[in-house]
Amino acid sequence: MTTKLLTALLLGTSILGSAGVAYADDVTLNIESWRGDDLAIWKDKLIPAFEAKNPGIKVVFAPSAPTEYDAALGAKLAAGSAGDLITCRPFDKSLELFKKGNLADISTLPGMENFSPVAKAAWQTDDGKVSFCVPMASVIHGFIYNKDAFDKLGIKVPTTNEEFFAALDKIKADGTYIPMAMGTKDLWEAATMGYQNIGPNYWKGEEGRLALIKGEQKLTDPQWVEPFKELAKWKDYLGDGFEAQTYPDSQNLFTLGRAAIYPAGSWEIGLFNTQAQFKMGAFPPPVQKAGDTCYISDHTDIGMGLNAASKNADAAKTFLSWVASPDFATIYANALPGFFSLNNTPVKMEDPLAQEFVSWRGKCKSTIRSTYQILSRGTPNLENETWVESANVINGTDTPEAAAKKLQDGLDSWYKPAK
């Protein structure tokens, strides 16, 4: 029996292997990507699933190193040797490729209707009329906590700010755990896991973000200063010497069980699952008053587009439609817990922590990081300045008001919102 199966398998592979040579009808699609980490997932799960449904199309996943990806892709596109499918970085980097004519317009691609406007925003022209990449995955911000620690200290999962700080106070008073694992040395932790994590609750997600782009709101408005004020309060709950604590330090502090709460991005799930020896849970950024609508940062991170110069455009479109389908979403989201599908169809995931994160989509409103679209095009760069100022606020170098003013002044110096 086994021999028969083996023979059949071998026969099958030999036919498949020679198919590309034997039949000229077969089309081979190449995918450009920086996600070398995902090679096994593509090769063993995604591509076979697609090829089984679409005989005649072969897909090759050809990643390059993340740091080299943008330069290498630019060179390949210029030389005309780039793959048919291009993995898209969010916002300006891909927009630039589209403007140069390297990415094709896929606004009408079947399957694009499966995505919400927020999900598509990362790969659209500024007016939102033309889309050029299929959204693949996003990362969600929130807090991961040590369930054992919470149980031991009898703390309930906080839902409001008041409860949140009460919990932090309780952990601090007990002294067994560092209340919160975060450092300001690498700067971006303070901005990404801090400001962009808790901020949407104050500026009401998309409403505030779009108003900022339109120039109707300023970073010095209360809803943009409040998150800084809250960050300033975090200072007392961080570990000793948090000023020199790096991102890996924070991760280790938490997974070693020395800290109780970790301001997180969902991409940590995979790593934390393998390293932490205790039970973990997650909660979304607490709201100001019980009953307030909650907002979460559901940041679009990765997409896929069509090389405008592709000779196999039809086959490539078939593939992209599949990427836009719930099938793809299910396989992808389960293979990479913490990278969530942007598809409107809910995806069934096995990982409990990932399930918890994604469940917030149902009760909270999604937004993306406020600095990513349009506002980080000039000098000084708003995103980079937000890193510096968020760290300054936590370190106590700048007051929340001063930090907000610096950011707004920097933005004003080059950004003139369209009226």
Next chain:
Amino acid sequence: MAAAPKRPFRWHIGVFLAPALLVYTAIMILPLAGTLQLSLFRNINQSQVFVGLENFRMLFGDPNWSVNFWNALRNNVWFFIIHMLVQNPIGVLLAALLSSPRLRFSAFYRTAIFVPTILSFVIVGFAWKLILSPLWGVAPHMMDLVGLKSLFTPWLGKAQYALTALSLISVWQFVGIPMMLIYAALLSIPEEVIEAAECDGITGMAQFWKIKLPLILPSIGIISILTFVGNFNAFDLIYTAQGALAGPNYSTDILGTFLYRAFFGFQLQVGDPNMGAAIATMMFLIILGGVCVYLFLVQTRLRRYQF
């Protein structure tokens, strides 16, 4: 009288010079000229347009650039001062100790002190980050052992200490170079001079200050200028230890990291090669100015002794 024989054209000079000249031109002069040229252009609608000194006007006139530039320059000067005040005197001191004939294991000390110089910046930056880490570092633990725990602060994370801490790390790494150069200079002082000094009753410390130090002054001059050039070109250590944003709050930003961010961009900031080239040009001029001051004002006044 016969006419003086015509001197043949000495073409071999040209032939021998050519390889060095060509290589130097190709890998040094041309890129330098390219950088200077790039700083006079600006990318407008995907094409390079000549804008004269507009980039420099922006660098000094636009507060978004000038504040960062002056901050970087100030930090760089402090970085240099620390090296001059700490690295070079310690280098001279170590060399003087090493050249003492009564010192045992001097070859071991010499090697041990020189070893960090050949380490990669990446290793040095990473190792010191770990040593000074408030969480797992050796530094807080060891200070605790001698009861000085209260003096420990997360130096690399505090705006007021970070630059000095990094300068001292750099001193630790490079103190071997002045030590070696001075050591060589001290060894080349002839025995007769020392013996004559001893006959005149100049020994010990007086001998060092009155006889040896004047003789090694030219070496100290060379070391100073090497330190100057090295410090104003520095980049690696800050980048590996603090990242391209040279935190906290740009307190460790030096010209090298400022240039890197401008030229290559960072995170969402898109690189601007033209502004980067303008900063690189300023670095070149600063270093050129410093070297000229040394060559024309200092070196010509240094007295040299021939034996």
